[in-house]
Amino acid sequence: SKFTHHGRSSPQVRSGTDTNDYYFPSCVSHVTLEASSVVLIAVIGDEDTCTGFLLGGIGELNKNRKPNFLVVEKDTSITEIEETFKSFLARSDIGIILINQFIAEMIRHAIDAHMQSIPAVLEIPSKEHPYDASKDSILRRAKGMFSAEDFR
Amino acid sequence: MGLDPVSVNLDQKLLEFMDQLELLEEKRQRLNSLIEEGWFNISKARYSMGNKQVSALQFASEIEPQICVHSSLSEKGNVEFKCERTEPKTEELEPSGTVENIGPKEGGLRRRTKIKQKETTVEETSKCEKESQDSIKSEKSPCQHQDPLKWFGILVPQNLKQAQAAFKEVITLSAEIATLQSAILATRMEMQTQMKEKHKIQSVLEG
Numbered sequence: 001s002k003f004t005h006h007g008r009s010s011p012q013v014r015s016g017t018d019t020n021d022y023y024f025p026s027c028v029s030h031v032t033l034e035a036s037s038v039v040l041i042a043v044i045g046d047e048d049t050c051t052g053f054l055l056g057g058i059g060e061l062n063k064n065r066k067p068n069f070l071v072v073e074k075d076t077s078i079t080e081i082e083e084t085f086k087s088f089l090a091r092s093d094i095g096i097i098l099i100n101q102f103i104a105e106m107i108r109h110a111i112d113a114h115m116q117s118i119p120a121v122l123e124i125p126s127k128e129h130p131y132d133a134s135k136d137s138i139l140r141r142a143k144g145m146f147s148a149e150d151f152r
Numbered sequence: 153m154g155l156d157p158v159s160v161n162l163d164q165k166l167l168e169f170m171d172q173l174e175l176l177e178e179k180r181q182r183l184n185s186l187i188e189e190g191w192f193n194i195s196k197a198r199y200s201m202g203n204k205q206v207s208a209l210q211f212a213s214e215i216e217p218q219i220c221v222h223s224s225l226s227e228k229g230n231v232e233f234k235c236e237r238t239e240p241k242t243e244e245l246e247p248s249g250t251v252e253n254i255g256p257k258e259g260g261l262r263r264r265t266k267i268k269q270k271e272t273t274v275e276e277t278s279k280c281e282k283e284s285q286d287s288i289k290s291e292k293s294p295c296q297h298q299d300p301l302k303w304f305g306i307l308v309p310q311n312l313k314q315a316q317a318a319f320k321e322v323i324t325l326s327a328e329i330a331t332l333q334s335a336i337l338a339t340r341m342e343m344q345t346q347m348k349e350k351h352k353i354q355s356v357l358e359g
Contacts, residue, residue, distance in 0.1 A: 010299065038220045048195075048281045051211075052187070052315060052322075053205065055312070056300075057300060058219050059211070059213060059217060059300070061211070063214075095231075096221060096327065117230065120330035122326055124183070125184050127191055130184075131180070131184050133177075143339050
């Protein structure tokens, strides 16, 4: 597999600075955390996927905050992908994480372990790997509820 | 009988669950075809502009998000997502009344009609100074909410605009699918609760 873990970080991966301060995006005028909140969409994908979604206007990148996207290339390590995914989960300003399904397969254990409803994880196809509903974590969880006992 | 209301409830939940799955399948197919259309247009744009002209290297060093998602907890306990888009502010490129802000050595559009030069030269130079100051100010202040299309050049091929339109629709659909997924999982949890209740009642009746 071309995505084997080499134990080193890729210089090609676009990631932000090391600050841990998270601020709400500038388009937010007010935030109520209990009933509703205004959040961003994050994306973990190959170059074309990230280019497309950034063209759509979801990207955020500035000196103060870490970016809300990760461009996964051939030499991106699985550790880096997993760390980025976990950092997106930990951020309170990310509501939806879009991830190519072939990348989701690499960190399937981390995605399956995520049981909260926010952020929502959406698996999307990539150019070389079409969407497979049988691999989708959400659908597997929904399908898994049907067991022989339930139909007694 | 204690079982009847629980069974009826379970049946209703199952039908609701199936409807949600069917709707999810439809939206998924639409999402996948839109994403593929977007990639196809990006590839076409890359073909006409050059490989390195449409890549991650073109991303701006500072990006402001143009889409926010409002997330809210519904009564049933699932999360609902709604997209809100802020329109990008276009930079003001008002054409000046003068000609001289672009020098003769540089390329650019020039007015062909002759102006009374003696009367207007002084006015033109003063206007030029003001405009150059304004343009310098606008360059210094970061342009907020700039259209990401401009990262790839001023005149981009139609394919790139079509790709942008496709991905904008994908983003709206993604919010709907995320809402649906949350609803499906909530329905599943409710069904499991109802099922446990049904087993309890059954064991009580048998016992």
